[in-house]
Amino acid sequence: MPSYRTLSDATAALVDRQREVFDAHADRFEAAKVVTTRLGAHWRDGHAEFGFWTPQLVDEVPESAVSLELLTPTEDVDLTADEETVEFDRAFVETRREGEFTWAAVEGIRPGTRDRLGTLYRLSYEVGGEYETITDPFADSLPFGAYGPPELYDMARLDEERDDRDYFQRLEQDGIEPLASEDDGLPRFEPATSMLEIHPGTATESGTLAGLTRQFEAIGEKQAAGESLTPAERNFVGYDAVQLMPLAPITQNEDELGYWLPQTESADSLLATVRRPDMVNWGYDIVISGFGTVNPAILETRRPDELVDFIATMHTLPEPMKVVFDIALGHADNGALPLLNDEWLAGPGMYGQELDYTQPVVRAGLLELQRRKMDFGADGIRVDGAQDFTNWDPETEEEWHDDEYLAEMDRVTQEVAGVEYRPWMIFEDGRPWPRSDWELASTYRTLIDQHPHAYQWGPVTFAHNTPALQTFWATKWWRVREVADMGENWISGVANHDTIRRGTQLEPEPPFSQPQINRYLGVSEPEKLDRAYNNPASTVLFHGFLPGCPMDFTHANMRAPWGFMRDTDAVWNLKVLAEEEHFPAWQIRPEDFDDDEHFQRLKEWGFGSREELSEFLGLLARAVEMTDYEKDEIATLLNTMGTPIGDELTVTELEQLGRDWMRDVGEFANLAHWHGQQDDERTAFDLAVRQFRHDHDWVVGDLGEDDTLDYVYPTDGTVIYYGHRRAPDDSEALLFVANMEGVAETVRPTELTDVTDDGWELALSSPGLDVDGADEPLELADSDVALFTRSLD
Incomplete structure (x- = not known):
């Protein structure tokens, strides 16, 4: 002993x-x-x-x-x-x-x-x-x-013992010039040129950071040897940063067994059954307690070393990549209640529990948790829901944004491998959300104005964007124009964990009085949704032409299923399941449901087809709405109506069904299932577009006064974007034209804007698109694009 x-x-x-x-x-x-x-x-x-x-x-x-x-x-x-x-x-x-x-x-x-x-x-x-x-x-x-x-x-x-100590020591030796506003002389990591968002729990077969490390190690070995990457591997490269979805320990379902189970104990001995944590969650249901370490459900060995190993691998690739942590400190799940003393919490809120940022020790403690998490070696930090950092003023009976706390977050310094530095700061801030007019009123620039070195998620990146809807690119034109004019400190792009989830919530066949789905994107619903978030036109627009830092999502790159998944909530699980009513239509092809590998738990319940699953979710959604989420009444109503799996369902069974759904969807979304379905030509094109941005990195800056971005008016059934840019040093120019949505249209690119016909060379074009020249007729179908370059030397 x-x-x-x-x-x-x-x-x-x-x-x-x-x-x-x-x-x-x-x-x-x-x-x-x-x-x-x-x-x-x-x-x-x-x-x-x-x-x-x-x-x-x-x-x-x-x-x-x-x-x-x-x-x-x-x-x-x-x-x-x-x-x-x-x-x-x-x-x-x-x-x-x-x-x-x-x-x-x-x-x-x-x-x-x-x-x-x-x-x-x-x-x-x-x-x-x-x-x-x-x-x-x-x-x-x-x-x-x-x-x-x-x-x-x-x-x-x-x-x-980390393998990337030289990476950080070079930062100190070669350096980044300290910002004028930061007089302590510490370097701050520079922004990335482009970035990939990754959900560690579904990115590899193992669903762990160790599995993700092995995948990038294999890619790095091929890069070092000059070997070709597989179509699936291409989806992970061509970026100089990855953003990991939240890594903090999360809540657990109180109805589940748990992972620490004491059996017998005495004053000098304790016998416990310990189980491997296997929670299914996208990472945002955090409990604050333990925030500075890693969620063990994504650790193969349950050792925090896995996170350092992953970061070191990214930093030492033949083409090194920064690592950005997604930090969710704007709320706590209700599961935090038994873990934290009352001083931490201000009371119930939209996402569970509000944190008390006015309590001095809480305020300092949250900053310390941020520091410890970032000291694993991250280059950047993305602050989730910065508009949620608020405090209640009892005199005015209003909430006020705690921008001074956000400034404190920005001032936190890291020390890794003996080097002190500040990370690249990214804020997701949509204030005045949740005010009813927030989408119109939000500038997405509040924190950029306060911290000019910081980035924010831009307006086309926010969760509410749904590019599968017809007229999206027409009605969002004013926001796209803002990206061109003031987007150099914005994260851009349409594909991320939130936007794709919103896409799966769209009604596949809406009434005529509601916005319609863009039928030109594809034949089936899965094809339309996949192409909405990954198509040549939007890829070239954000990576090849517009400023800022474009971000893609692994599941969009792989055209793999993605949805809201969490088996950690015993209270609201059925409501979340009801919100996934349209997931089968958008994300499950009939042949995928029929595959014995997928949806094994749901099939044991008696679901024999995708259609039966859709029918049940539709009934559940109506029952949740009609009963105001009273579970006993939901069960009674479902049994009265009858479901594809019977008419004697209890509340307990419904809750178990919800957990089984989450686990089946989590396994279905694992990217390992979709490696063999990657298209060689498409993935090669996507990678070429990303490489183009890095080879022409001057495009990260805002468009100049003499540059052009516009659309063809009148639209006549097609939203044609076109643009012309010159490099700041007048070394080259770009000419962009794309059919963002609608019927096929023939255009002459050089006639759309005031440019010469001569000297243009094709740099990028949609796979299969026939391009004769910038001054020749070009027929563009939905999502087709062409980008030309012209040397001005």
Whole structure:
């Protein structure tokens, strides 16, 4: 059994430091920014230091009743196993409390490493004869999910052994000029030229960061050897950045078994069954607790090393790529309630629980969690839902945007491989959302104006955009024009995790009084949706001609299914399922449903075809609407109407059906299923367009006064965009023409704008498009495009 010993002097030093910091700062927030850096568990030269923020204990639990509980496995644990029963040596050591904080320094503890599970820990105290525990929101490792005990982890070793240390040291040596507004001399990573959004849970067969690393390693080896990439592999390259969807630990379904299951326990021993976390979620249902580490459901080994390995691989590819983290700190799922003390939360909100940014320790703690997550080595940060960072003013009874907190996020610095830097900042901010006129009123520039180096998601990128609708490119013209005029600090493009989901919610055959689907995109609904988010015209428009940083989504590149998937919500799961009413029509081809590999759980319920699944979801959607989401009434109504799987469904069965749906859709969306269906010509074209942007990177800047972007008026059934740009150094010019939507139309590109007929060379054109020259007639069908270049030297 380990021999733990509380280090009295080291513990006293932690307490003294807390006192000194608060005494030295009149502003509690400034003091909290210092103190929160010591919260959590830290391995220091042969001993561990622990710090907890425990305001809930101050008036309720005496200091002497609180212990630090330590759990060290007696034998090696196979963290890749689906399930294992593990015996832990258990001990309780004393702690020191100073005001709202609890501290301990202990030797004899085992830190976790790449190859070994370390000591687990939590605070423990007795109330009314029963033991209560407090977890650590600042944990570095949560191998059994946010609801299991955290693990002491050797984070210094993880940083020291990373394979991309030279990457960061070159940043310091060769450098990026510090911004004039940042007088501390620290470099800030430059923006990417183009970016790919990735959902780690469905990007590879394993659904893990390790699987994603192996995939990019294989691509890098081919690039280094000059070998050709497969059509599927092409979909992942040609960018200089990837954005990973949120990686933080997430909520769990309270009706599921869980992943940390104590069996028997005594004062010095605990026997627990531990299960491999396998939550299905797109990553935004976070619980804040453990935000600084990685969701174990996307870790093959349950070791945070996997994230560093992935980043190091991206940084050391023959064509290096930046890594951007998607940071969702604007809300907490209701699952955070048992994990956080009440001070963290301001009350219920649109997405679960609002966070209290006015509480100084919370404010500082969230910034510290951001810092720790980014210290895994990210180059950039995308702040999800920046318009959601608000506080309530009881006097005016209005919410106000906490732009000073967003500025604090922007000021956070990272230290990786001994180099301090600031990341590329990206904000998703659609204010005044959710005001009813937000789409018209939003400038998408509020935070760019405040932080000129920052980027924002532009207006054509936001979730509400649905390019499968007829007249999308006509009605969104004014926003596209804004991208041309002021888009150099915008993330652009139409394909991301949100927009494709909105596409699957469109009614496939809407009434004539509603916007219609663009029938020219394809024959079947899946073909129309796939092409809406990945077609030659929009790809060349954003990557080849317009400013900013275009972003694509892996599932759009692969033309693979994607939808809203989460099996982590026991309360709203059926409502979410009802919102997916049209998913089968848009994303499931009949032959895919018939494939024995797909939808195995749903087939066990009795669904025999895609049509039966669509029928059931339609009935569920009507029942949810008619009952205002009263589950008992939903079950009664469905049974009265009758469903393809019977008329005796209980609420419990419906909830299980919802979870089975989420898991089946998550597996169906896994990109490993779709590698063999990639079109060679299309993927080669898409990659060539991305390479064109990098070879002509001057296009990232806004159009100049003499440049042109316009559309043919009157439209006469076709939305023809055309444009002309000159490089700032007058070395070359571009001529762009595309049929964004509508019937086929014949045009002469040079006649659309005031340019000479001579000297134009075809740079890019839709696969199969017959192009004779820029001054010759060119017949453009829906989504066809041609881009010409002309040397001006």
